[in-house]
Amino acid sequence: MNENFMDEEEVTKTIDKLEAETTDEKLNLDNIKTIMSDMNLNYKTDNGSKLSELLDTLNNKFKTLTAVHDDNITVLKKNLDTYITTKEKVASMFDNLT
């Protein structure tokens, strides 16, 4: 049987760490994008155009990756909020009983 639980403190720490990865490093995707764009400017050939098309596809993927990462943080935050709200509600119910 699976027991339901949440370690509030650890989940909060994880959210902080994940947010730091997003805001501080931006997954490094912006840097990669800029470097590859610069490289394509110095490789103007038919294959360079193909590389640019691949880079455009990759850029779209990068945007999704960032959004996915933000989604993961949102899921953790919302569930943490729900957990805290439920815990407080239950505590208040007990307070009312006593």
Add this chain to the structure above:
Amino acid sequence: MEIDIQTLEKNSSKLIKNIDDFSNNISNIYNELNWVSGCWNDYHARLFFTNVESERIKINKTYDELVLLKEVYESIISQYKSIGNKFKVNLEAKEDILNKFNLFSDKINETISLYNDLDLSFCSDIANKINNQKSKLLKIKENIVSAKTKVKDTLEKIEEIEKNINQKLSKIDIEAIKQVDINEFM
């Protein structure tokens, strides 16, 4: 086409570092998510962490794609470096370029042939001067033929490199990632 190998090379080292950083960041993120999967368990958590695992696999594929692209750039650099640092050439004009050398060489042949037709038996001084001119022209022709060979070899090498790069590029397929509806995890 226009290529600057030195600038490509500088950017290539930056790219390697940034792809490594990307890989480390992604590892950190998914290690963290893996760690927190032990700190939260309920129906939503089970759905969420199953999805996180499949995301991790897809994102690792992105890293592989980045490495393949990095290898293409490295291949461009190493192949072009053997023939030069900066290129600006219109490969479609290759035959025209080579024909220009042929025209020049043909013109020299024509001039030498005109010299040969001259009857110089009555004026030895002029004959010597003409012979000197002929030798100079033959030397110029030799240089033109050698330059043409060099240009032809370089252009063919460039065509070969581009063909090779094209083959590498045609093997790269960037797989899309879809954003899932996160409401089912909340």
